[in-house]
Amino acid sequence: MTTNSFLITNATAIMSGLPAALARHDGPDIRVAGGVIAEIGKLAALPGERVIDASDCVVYPAWVNTHHHLFQSLLKGDPAGINHSLTDWLATTPYRYQSKFDEGMFRIAVRIGLVELVRSGCGTVADHNYLYFPGMPFDTSAILFDEAEKLGLRFALCRGGATQTRLLEAELPPHLKPESYDDYLQDVERLTAKYHDASPAGMRRVALAPTTPLDSVSPSQLREMAAFSRKLGIHMHTHLSETVSYQDTARSRYQCSPTEFMGRHDWLGPDVWFAHLVKLGNDEISLLGKSGTGIAHCPQSNGRLGSGIAPVRELEEAGVTVSIGVDGAASNEAADMISETHAAWLMQRARKGELAQAAYAGGTFEGGAGAAAVEDVIRWGTTGGARILGLSGVNGISIGASADIAIYSLDDPRYFGLHDPAIGPVAAGGRPFLKRLFVAGKTVVEEDRIPGFDMAEFAYQARQATRRLLSPM
Numbered sequence: 001m002t003t004n005s006f007l008i009t010n011a012t013a014i015m016s017g018l019p020a021a022l023a024r025h026d027g028p029d030i031r032v033a034g035g036v037i038a039e040i041g042k043l044a045a046l047p048g049e050r051v052i053d054a055s056d057c058v059v060y061p062a063w064v065n066t067h068h069h070l071f072q073s074l075l076k077g078d079p080a081g082i083n084h085s086l087t088d089w090l091a092t093t094p095y096r097y098q099s100k101f102d103e104g105m106f107r108i109a110v111r112i113g114l115v116e117l118v119r120s121g122c123g124t125v126a127d128h129n130y131l132y133f134p135g136m137p138f139d140t141s142a143i144l145f146d147e148a149e150k151l152g153l154r155f156a157l158c159r160g161g162a163t164q165t166r167l168l169e170a171e172l173p174p175h176l177k178p179e180s181y182d183d184y185l186q187d188v189e190r191l192t193a194k195y196h197d198a199s200p201a202g203m204r205r206v207a208l209a210p211t212t213p214l215d216s217v218s219p220s221q222l223r224e225m226a227a228f229s230r231k232l233g234i235h236m237h238t239h240l241s242e243t244v245s246y247q248d249t250a251r252s253r254y255q256c257s258p259t260e261f262m263g264r265h266d267w268l269g270p271d272v273w274f275a276h277l278v279k280l281g282n283d284e285i286s287l288l289g290k291s292g293t294g295i296a297h298c299p300q301s302n303g304r305l306g307s308g309i310a311p312v313r314e315l316e317e318a319g320v321t322v323s324i325g326v327d328g329a330a331s332n333e334a335a336d337m338i339s340e341t342h343a344a345w346l347m348q349r350a351r352k353g354e355l356a357q358a359a360y361a362g363g364t365f366e367g368g369a370g371a372a373a374v375e376d377v378i379r380w381g382t383t384g385g386a387r388i389l390g391l392s393g394v395n396g397i398s399i400g401a402s403a404d405i406a407i408y409s410l411d412d413p414r415y416f417g418l419h420d421p422a423i424g425p426v427a428a429g430g431r432p433f434l435k436r437l438f439v440a441g442k443t444v445v446e447e448d449r450i451p452g453f454d455m456a457e458f459a460y461q462a463r464q465a466t467r468r469l470l471s472p473m
Contacts, residue, residue: 004035004441006050007043008059008407013422014040015375017061017382017396023375024422025397030059032403035441040399054407057435058422060378061396062123062404063337064385067158067237067275067296067325069094070127070144071101073112074462074469075330085306086243093330098176100469101131103138108465110147113335115458117326118151118450120336120431121406123439125153126296126325126389128237128275130160130211132187134179141191145204152444154202154404156389157195158209158237159188162216181221185228192232200393201402201440207389209237214249214258219265226266235271235390237296241284242276243307259284268293273388275325277315278308285311289318294388297380299343300334301327309351312344312380313371323385324377341377342429348372374423403441408432 007029014025029043045051072094081093101109110127117125125148131140141157148155162178179187188208196206208229210216217225229236240246241258250258259280262268268287273294280288288295297312316322324344329335352368379396386394395401408425411433415424425432437445444450 004403004438005033006052006441007031007045008052008054008405009043009045011054011059011407012056013058013420014397015058015060015378015422016398017379018398019379023379027059028054030397030405032405032438032441035403037397037399037401037403040397052407052436054435056411057407057409058424059397060121060406060408060425061382062406062437062439063117063121063341063381064124064323064383064389064391064394065117065122065325065337065340066126066273066323066385066388067298067327068113068117068125068127068335069129069328069330070110070113070125071106071129071131071140072328072330073109073116073335074105074466075328076333078330081330087245089305089331094328095176097469098131103143105465105468106131106138106140107143107147108461110144111458112462113329114147114151114153115450115453116336118153118437118444119434119448120338121408121425121434121437121445122337123154123404123406123437123444124156124385124389124391124394126156126158126205126207126237126385128158128160128209128211128239130162132161132179133176134183141187141195145195149203151450152439152442154204154391154394154439156205156207157191158207159191160209160211162211163221164216164218178216181217185225188228188234189232192234196232196234198233198390201391203440205234205389205391207235207237208232211239213238213240213262213267214246214253219254219261222267223265230271235273235388236267237273237275238267239276240274241279242302243305244279247279257281257284259287263287263291270294270321271390273321273323275327276302276307276310278302278310280311280315285314285318285320288315288320292319292321294321294323296323296325296388297344298325298327298332298340299347300340301332303343303347304331304333309347311351312348313352321384321387322380323388324381336431337381338425338429338431341381341426344380345372345374345377345426374426377426403438405436405438406434407436409435
């Protein structure tokens with residue numbers, strides 16, 4: 001047997017990440033051969049086969065995080081920005097500290113974010129990195145891929161950046177100046193040639209991802225970027241409609257909605273996904289759905305910044321592929337997938353409940369508890385994300401899929417008394433004990449520990465980096 005072949009036995013519950021009636025599998029056993037799920041059912045161990053006992057455990061697909069800003073992992077809880085909404089927060093926290101990131105600090109920040117994600121059962125991370133500037137003395141893209149590889153994670157680099165500025169950036173130090181358009185495209189091409197693996201379960205992906213389409217690039221460049229990406233065969237990603245300011249900007253400059261603007265410049269389709277999509281009109285939801293565009297839903301960040309709650313259910317019903325992203329830790333102090341999916345489950349219900357009216361006023365329902373089931377949230381956070389990233393071989397807990405598997409032991413009092421243990425990690429939240437995390441059948445976490453990783457030493461490094469960051473500018 002190879003190291004990525006084994007048998008998981010006696011699972012209490014298996015959540016597959018698949019839709020409708022396929023959302024749960026009776027199991028109770030899962031055989032992995034050569035990094036791929038080979039069998040699911042009542043299985044007997046083969047001679048010499050490695051066996052992992054999942055008694056009293058629930059099995060999920062490993063989470064797929066489709067939107068992050070990993071460098072922000074050293075910017076949690078900044079008192080100056082904690083009560084600001086998006087635009088003021090950008091100037092107060094991430095842009096204010098960006099000048100202090102050297103190579104070592106950037107690497108520590110990335111590692112913090114990835115370790116936090118791993119310990120929640122996340123196997124695939126898409127990072128929207130925008131820390132680039134002309135003449136930069138270190139390669140942030142290389143660091144991201146390197147840190148993800150060291151932990152055994154599947155990683156997608158969303159190559160951010162800007163070729164023009166708005167006033168907010170223009171007032172910041174010179175090293176934050178935008179790149180030239182040609183340099184940006186050349187680097188995307190370089191990264192694609194060096195890292196991008198288009199295979200169905202490729203461990204490395206690259207996406208073209210200007211930071212903010214209404215401000216970071218010109219309209220003509222946006223259209224050219226779409227053609228360039230499709231020629232390279234990579235996906236496209238950016239922020240859109242996070243707050244009402246996107247609506248105001250699009251209407252004042254282009255006399256259309258943000259979604260219409262993106263459509264006019266060839267930025268809609270199944271190879272495109274947007275982070276946030278909080279503020280949308282019904283016509284925009286329809287346009288996004290008809291084009292098969294995707295969303296990285298970031299409920300905690302949207303809540304922390306007071307942006308609102310994305311209409312995820314309406315988007316999915318219109319045809320949008322839904323995924324979940326944790327966003328940057330500077331606007332989400334718990335940047336892990338258990339906290340994020342727990343929030344997604346609650347907030348969709350709360351959003352619908354906000355629409356309820358009394359019967360005498362014409363209301364037809366009392367509350368929104370039916371707006372999102374745990375099974376929906378698991379699907380969004382696993383196979384939904386894989387679909388958005390073009391990872392057809394990452395298909396939840398199903399035969400033939402890459403063995404990206406999280407095994408949670410619900411041995412904390414938080415999970416005692418559950419009538420349905422399968423829903424525990426999402427419905428109860430917290431951080432369940434992660435018995436195992438596999439990515440492509442390889443062990444990433446074992447008995448809630450990252451093999452060979454010195455957490456105490458890492459904690460010391462993180463504290464030292466934070467102190468350096470907080471030292472006088």
